Amino acid sequence: MSAATGILNGYDAIRDDQEALYRDLHAHPELSHEESRTAAEVARRLEGWGFDVRSGIGGSGVVGILRAGDGPTVLMRADMDALPITEATGADYGSTADAVMHACGHDVHVACLLGAARLLSSHQDQWSGTVVALFQPAEETGDGARGMLDDGFADLLPKPDVALAQHVLPGPAGTVLTRPGPVLSSADSVRITVYGRGGHGSTPQKTVDPVVLAALIVVRMQTVVAREIAPTDTAVLTVGSIRAGSKSNIIPDEAVLELNLRTYTEATRTHMLEAIERIARGESMASGSPKEPQIEVYDSFPLTENDETVTTRVADAFAEHFGERALEMDLQTASEDFSDVPRALGVPYTYWSIGGTDPDAWAEAERKGTIFSDIPANHSPAFLPVIQPTLETGTAALVVAAGAWLGLGSENG
Numbered sequence: 001m002s003a004a005t006g007i008l009n010g011y012d013a014i015r016d017d018q019e020a021l022y023r024d025l026h027a028h029p030e031l032s033h034e035e036s037r038t039a040a041e042v043a044r045r046l047e048g049w050g051f052d053v054r055s056g057i058g059g060s061g062v063v064g065i066l067r068a069g070d071g072p073t074v075l076m077r078a079d080m081d082a083l084p085i086t087e088a089t090g091a092d093y094g095s096t097a098d099a100v101m102h103a104c105g106h107d108v109h110v111a112c113l114l115g116a117a118r119l120l121s122s123h124q125d126q127w128s129g130t131v132v133a134l135f136q137p138a139e140e141t142g143d144g145a146r147g148m149l150d151d152g153f154a155d156l157l158p159k160p161d162v163a164l165a166q167h168v169l170p171g172p173a174g175t176v177l178t179r180p181g182p183v184l185s186s187a188d189s190v191r192i193t194v195y196g197r198g199g200h201g202s203t204p205q206k207t208v209d210p211v212v213l214a215a216l217i218v219v220r221m222q223t224v225v226a227r228e229i230a231p232t233d234t235a236v237l238t239v240g241s242i243r244a245g246s247k248s249n250i251i252p253d254e255a256v257l258e259l260n261l262r263t264y265t266e267a268t269r270t271h272m273l274e275a276i277e278r279i280a281r282g283e284s285m286a287s288g289s290p291k292e293p294q295i296e297v298y299d300s301f302p303l304t305e306n307d308e309t310v311t312t313r314v315a316d317a318f319a320e321h322f323g324e325r326a327l328e329m330d331l332q333t334a335s336e337d338f339s340d341v342p343r344a345l346g347v348p349y350t351y352w353s354i355g356g357t358d359p360d361a362w363a364e365a366e367r368k369g370t371i372f373s374d375i376p377a378n379h380s381p382a383f384l385p386v387i388q389p390t391l392e393t394g395t396a397a398l399v400v401a402a403g404a405w406l407g408l409g410s411e412n413g
């Protein structure tokens, strides 16, 4: 029993509709920046439940605001986009789109936030404050949240007191997992173009060879984490792509390297970006390159660092409501752009995860030690959360967490 038990008794009345909506969303996935069908469905439903709705924010972003008397403002966010993957789950509600799939579970997030919005709307006598339900486009490309902010999102709502978001991950369905402090890494991709002076492969003395230059950069990059990052800190730097030349006896004019880095503090991120630039420029100079290298940072995701106070409050509410199904979340090397919104608004936030794997399948894989091989993870063409208890848990998690600010249940004791 918890303060939210009363309102969550209403879940049975919305269960069928929510499951049908989820199947429909799963069957109709939309790529980043193209979430128009999903957004229209979200807006239509929120309006029907009395939310003040604004659509088309930063593309297909939707925000619904529901005021129920004085009290804190709680922002809850779900992302809406799918991935360019051909579904291989075999589900009868599988994707009907060509090579597009909800392989990251954002359809679960949308269904759960709509479920929470509906329950909060139909039980307004049980809480007091303002609910902001944010449906964000383009999480997978890392620019959906910023796009909404650039489009004036902050002016559309009262300043929230707290921001909340969740993600479905591999793990027993029915569990909710929290973690204070850094929880998801920041990620950046960097494209480096270095320049040489092309010529015949038989006369290297007349050229500046960008292939050798690029190779030296790759080797030197390996020293950044090993020699410049403290052993107690952690970071990843991978050169995932290197391209140059077309034929064995031609020295090309340029080479292009693509790097990906993951870090858990802003200071480490800044240091690594500076080191990458320093090495690219330094090696170019050492090679006698005729032109400064071009360095472009793209696909950047911010660090997700949960506020300690907010996370403790949510974790306590989860422990009270979910009991032993409330667990601690591991540090993830994945990345998210959710925190761009609370950071821009100056609002503390927490981001938690819910399990989406059939609990029996999970227990069996755990027993055999085959979790990584047997349990499909996010971005796999076989990723398919079990519908229940995933939807009920994700809906309850939002209501319980928001309820910790909205005085949920206090009206009726």
Ligand code: ZN
Binding pocket: 104, 140, 378, 379
């Ligand atoms: Zn994803």
Ligand code: ZN
Binding pocket: 104, 105, 106, 139, 167, 378
């Ligand atoms: Zn995702």
